[in-house]
Amino acid sequence: MSETAQRPVLVVDFGAQYAQLIARRVREAGVYSEIVPHTISAEELAAKNPVGIVLSGGPSSVYEEGSPDLDEGILELGVPTLGICYGFQVMAQQLGGEVAKTGAREYGSTEVRLAGGTDGGLLLAEQPIEQTAWMSHGDSVVKAPEGFDVLAASDSTPVAAFANDERKLYGVQWHPEVKHSPFGQRVLENFLHRAAGIPADWNSGNVIAEQVDRIREQVGSGRVLCALSGGVDSAVAAALVHKAVGDQLVCVFVDHGLLRAGEREQVEQDYVASTGVRLVTVDARERFLTALAGVSDPEQKRKIIGREFIRTFEAAQAELVAEFAAEGDPIRFLVQGTLYPDVVESGGGSGTANIKSHHNVGGLPEDLQFELVEPLRTLFKDEVRAIGRELGLPEAIVARHPFPGPGLGIRIVGEVTEERLETLRAADLIVRTELTAAGLDGEIWQCPVVLLADVRSVGVQGDGRTYGHPIVLRPVSSEDAMTADWTRLPYEWLARVSNRITNEVAGVNRVVLDVTSKPPGTIEWE
Numbered sequence: 001m002s003e004t005a006q007r008p009v010l011v012v013d014f015g016a017q018y019a020q021l022i023a024r025r026v027r028e029a030g031v032y033s034e035i036v037p038h039t040i041s042a043e044e045l046a047a048k049n050p051v052g053i054v055l056s057g058g059p060s061s062v063y064e065e066g067s068p069d070l071d072e073g074i075l076e077l078g079v080p081t082l083g084i085c086y087g088f089q090v091m092a093q094q095l096g097g098e099v100a101k102t103g104a105r106e107y108g109s110t111e112v113r114l115a116g117g118t119d120g121g122l123l124l125a126e127q128p129i130e131q132t133a134w135m136s137h138g139d140s141v142v143k144a145p146e147g148f149d150v151l152a153a154s155d156s157t158p159v160a161a162f163a164n165d166e167r168k169l170y171g172v173q174w175h176p177e178v179k180h181s182p183f184g185q186r187v188l189e190n191f192l193h194r195a196a197g198i199p200a201d202w203n204s205g206n207v208i209a210e211q212v213d214r215i216r217e218q219v220g221s222g223r224v225l226c227a228l229s230g231g232v233d234s235a236v237a238a239a240l241v242h243k244a245v246g247d248q249l250v251c252v253f254v255d256h257g258l259l260r261a262g263e264r265e266q267v268e269q270d271y272v273a274s275t276g277v278r279l280v281t282v283d284a285r286e287r288f289l290t291a292l293a294g295v296s297d298p299e300q301k302r303k304i305i306g307r308e309f310i311r312t313f314e315a316a317q318a319e320l321v322a323e324f325a326a327e328g329d330p331i332r333f334l335v336q337g338t339l340y341p342d343v344v345e346s347g348g349g350s351g352t353a354n355i356k357s358h359h360n361v362g363g364l365p366e367d368l369q370f371e372l373v374e375p376l377r378t379l380f381k382d383e384v385r386a387i388g389r390e391l392g393l394p395e396a397i398v399a400r401h402p403f404p405g406p407g408l409g410i411r412i413v414g415e416v417t418e419e420r421l422e423t424l425r426a427a428d429l430i431v432r433t434e435l436t437a438a439g440l441d442g443e444i445w446q447c448p449v450v451l452l453a454d455v456r457s458v459g460v461q462g463d464g465r466t467y468g469h470p471i472v473l474r475p476v477s478s479e480d481a482m483t484a485d486w487t488r489l490p491y492e493w494l495a496r497v498s499n500r501i502t503n504e505v506a507g508v509n510r511v512v513l514d515v516t517s518k519p520p521g522t523i524e525w526e
């Protein structure tokens with residue numbers, strides 16, 4: 001392990017919806033955190049040298065055959081551990097307590113209060129005697145294990161929190177990681193700082209030092225190719241790698257023909273001007289559009305795009321190698337700005353579903369020859385933005401709205417053709433121009449503009465009948481792209497944009513607003 005490596009708090013994932021949220025809240029408390037699957041052995045876990053463990057919630061019941069289990073050795077390691085919901089129940093059962101379906105079901109806001117005779121101990125210190133906590137369970141701990149103090153109860157759950165200070169084992173039935181538990185962050189911080197004695201010394205500066213070390217260790221004196229899109233994530237990844245290995249890095253930007261208006265110029269000029277990295281642009285428009293011809297299934301498009309990206313990097317690598325790599329060695333390392341949500345949505349979490357194959361994770365071809373360098377793989381975008389700022393990247397790059405690697409290819413519902421791309425590009429440019437003109441960029445996370453190429457509707461323009469396509473506006477607000485809500489943009493703004501699109505973009509006779517949150521929708525349509 002490198003010298004600067006922070007010892008982590010490991011979040012053991014039992015298939016929770018909130019595992020990533022727990023890790024993020026721990027980092028917000030100034031402690032580095034990573035997620036591990038519940039199948040990890042005590043030995044593997046100990047090898048990661050954790051300062052603390054959090055057992056996540058999960059959908060199963062601990063008393064059912066085959067429910068996700070925890071290696072019994074883990075609670076014997078002497079590492080301070082906090083169980084949350086299912087994790088709390090696992091801890092109770094393993095240590096000789098009892099868990100049962102009592103008929104009590106608590107979903108949503110629930111009042112919990114300190115149990116008789118306790119002051120809340122370290123875990124519930126500096127919290128009111130009664131507090132609102134967000135619950136989501138149908139099973140309950142009916143008896144705490146021996147040696148544990150019951151700290152809190154609700155009307156229907158007699159053991160809602162417990163502690164064993166000597167063994168540094170703690171648990172809560174509620175979810176301290178969600179914002180609907182007003183004292184939740186306090187519970188987590190009490191566990192981390194008071195009970196486990198972990199200092200709050202993790203910040204974006206540490207991540208930089210640690211990642212720079214790790215990158216140096218991984219690539220040595222090897223040459224590195226960075227997939228650079230002009231977006232936030234790859235810009236920050238490139239800056240980290242550049243800091244670590246300087247001129248061993250060359251960035252490759254792929255013009256796959258699925259870009260928005262002006263994007264290529266922006267990357268070639270602004271990005272290079274502000275960072276000084278070495279950039280090669282590859283014109284791969286024909287390759288991508290040929291491969292996508294006739295395809296309208298979203299997953300198929302994503303897989304094709306993922307594969308063609310890699311084939312393009314391989315071709316670029318071969319061309320660069322003679323000129324750039326010492327003695328003609330192939331460039332073995334590929335840097336990608338992959339973030340945690342890309343991994344989870346591609347089904348890369350433990351037991352999480354494949355929602356869509358992000359081109360840079362689930363869309364990668366099986367015969368990938370590159371060794372990946374992904375320094376941001378465990379982080380969320382706002383954390384990445386903080387690192388970018390710390391590295392001195394300009395605000396114009398750091399604050400950019402996300403734009404998916406597969407680009408307009410997954411914003412045309414239906415087959416991707418040159419003509420449709422032209423149409424969508426024109427509509428998208430109007431939306432982006434008007435957002436900036438109205439000073440609305442800071443109000444939203446991003447605003448996909450989608451062409452429903454397979455849908456047609458009747459309109460009337462210039463006294464004549466039209467039979468055109470709708471354009472969908474999808475403005476969303478989000479903290480981390482895992483959940484999102486549609487942004488209530490001003491009606492006047494929507495009216496102006498609708499007017500401009502239907503007047504200026506041939507073939508479009510209708511503009512519609514997507515008013516769906518995520519879940520149930522996702523941000524992109526494909």
Ligand SMILES: Nc1ncnc2c1ncn2[C@@H]1O[C@H](COP(=O)(O)OP(=O)(O)OP(=O)(O)O)[C@@H](O)[C@H]1O
Binds near residue numbers: 255337406
């Ligand atoms: N046109 C492109 N050329 C080269 N690499 C790309 C391109 N588009 C995407 N990538 C690679 O795929 C990764 C994932 O794309 P993604 O859009 O999630 O990230 P980003 O573009 O860096 O940031 P943002 O989410 O802000 O757009 C990028 O970080 C980059 O490594």
Ligand SMILES: O=c1[nH]c(=O)c2[nH+]cn([C@@H]3O[C@H](COP(=O)(O)O)[C@@H](O)[C@H]3O)c2[nH]1
Binds near residue numbers: 302403404406524
């Ligand atoms: O690089 C990427 N490759 C992809 O394949 C991809 N798919 C979605 N996105 C972006 O991820 C965030 C979440 O999007 P969804 O709610 O549509 O899954 C949003 O910010 C999307 O724009 C992608 N980014």
Ligand SMILES: NC(=O)CC[C@H](N)C(=O)O
Binds near residue numbers: 057058059086087136
């Ligand atoms: N959210 C959870 O972890 C739920 C745990 C367990 N499935 C229960 O219903 O009690």
Ligand SMILES: [Mg+2]
Binds near residue numbers: 229231402403404405
């Ligand atoms: Mg992008």
